[in-house]
Amino acid sequence: MNVLIVFAHPDPRSLNAALRDVAVAELTAAGHAVQVSDLYAMRFKAEVDRDDFPLLAPADRLKVPGASKAAFTAGALTADVVAEQQKLLWADVLILQFPLWWFTMPAILKGWVDRVFAYGFAYGVGEHSEARWGDRYGEGTFAGRRAMVITTTGGWAEHYSARGVNGPMDDLLFPINHGILFYPGYDVLPAHVVHRADRLDAAGFEAAAEGLRERMRTIATTPPIPYRRQNGGDYLISGCELRPDLGDPGARGFALHVGRAPATAEAAAPTRPAA
Ligand code: FAD
Numbered sequence: 001m002n003v004l005i006v007f008a009h010p011d012p013r014s015l016n017a018a019l020r021d022v023a024v025a026e027l028t029a030a031g032h033a034v035q036v037s038d039l040y041a042m043r044f045k046a047e048v049d050r051d052d053f054p055l056l057a058p059a060d061r062l063k064v065p066g067a068s069k070a071a072f073t074a075g076a077l078t079a080d081v082v083a084e085q086q087k088l089l090w091a092d093v094l095i096l097q098f099p100l101w102w103f104t105m106p107a108i109l110k111g112w113v114d115r116v117f118a119y120g121f122a123y124g125v126g127e128h129s130e131a132r133w134g135d136r137y138g139e140g141t142f143a144g145r146r147a148m149v150i151t152t153t154g155g156w157a158e159h160y161s162a163r164g165v166n167g168p169m170d171d172l173l174f175p176i177n178h179g180i181l182f183y184p185g186y187d188v189l190p191a192h193v194v195h196r197a198d199r200l201d202a203a204g205f206e207a208a209a210e211g212l213r214e215r216m217r218t219i220a221t222t223p224p225i226p227y228r229r230q231n232g233g234d235y236l237i238s239g240c241e242l243r244p245d246l247g248d249p250g251a252r253g254f255a256l257h258v259g260r261a262p263a264t265a266e267a268a269a270p271t272r273p274a275a
Pocket of ligand 1: 198202205
């Protein structure tokens with residue numbers, strides 16, 4: 001498979017960089033082709049602004065979704081954005097790797113998403129009518145491909161547990177896993193999280209590295225999180241609300257959007273033929 005790692009850490013000697021190298025080595029040894037977008041090393045521009053839309057007349061107000069759609073349709077997005085989109089189309093698997101900063105991804109990676117996931121490419125895809133709310137949440141440009149997060153935290157695992165003070169890690173990562181990755185179609189694998197990273201010693205690093213190697217060895221077969229597909233029948237098309245007969249009575253919040261896992265690992269296997 002082709003694997004793209006989008007990596008966000010400012011220091012090439014960091015723990016995250018060392019873990020990235022572990023992932024690349026394991027994937028390469030297994031015969032996968034790997035590309036890395038090292039956003040700080042690339043000095044990737046993180047802000048969306050007028051410079052992203054050369055077709056926009058100076059007198060026109062910048063309305064980002066419209067400008068993004070026009071530029072994507074005209075093939076007029078900037079070269080750095082197009083290069084990242086080409087890598088995404090090449091990749092069967094997308095990995096986002098970052099240290100958890102303020103309970104989410106570093107700004108440079110969010111900026112990469114804002115700029116690269118353009119209108120018509122990652123959103124605004126498919127038929128929008130009274131009968132259908134586009135191809136999203138399990139459908140869209142990246143349907144049949146896989147994606148996952150690798151992240152490190154300063155905090156303890158317990159602080160991110162179901163009753164932990166930081167909130168459950170699955171909830172904190174929901175906007176990334178569901179909102180950024182599942183939205184344009186990826187099958188999203190559970191995140192690989194290394195906790196208490198600031199205090200990691202050599203033994204801790206080896207344990208973290210071995211856990212990561214195992215995740216890389218099983219990247220093609222790990223069952224994805226069984227998020228409900230928007231157009232799979234679980235949601236009422238008017239309003240895109242979950243059908244009243246689904247989910248635990250009284251349940252609310254992110255967990256409602258996770259359905260039942262398929263019965264077999266085969267049912268969870270990637271649907272896209274190898275490139
Ligand atoms: P580094 O600082 O590079 O390394 C961490 C430790 O790993 C060091 O002690 C290093 O010696 C050791 N190490 C062991 N083996 C190796 C090796 N082979 N190579 C390199 N290092 C090794 N944490 C939270 O839990 N929640 C938050 O919301 C949060 N917000 C933050 C916001 C900001 C702005 C910042 C700066 C930090 C925040 N943190 C938070 C902490 C952050 O998540 C950790 O600092 C980060 O995950 C550590 O990863 P790193 O790659 O930067 O580690």
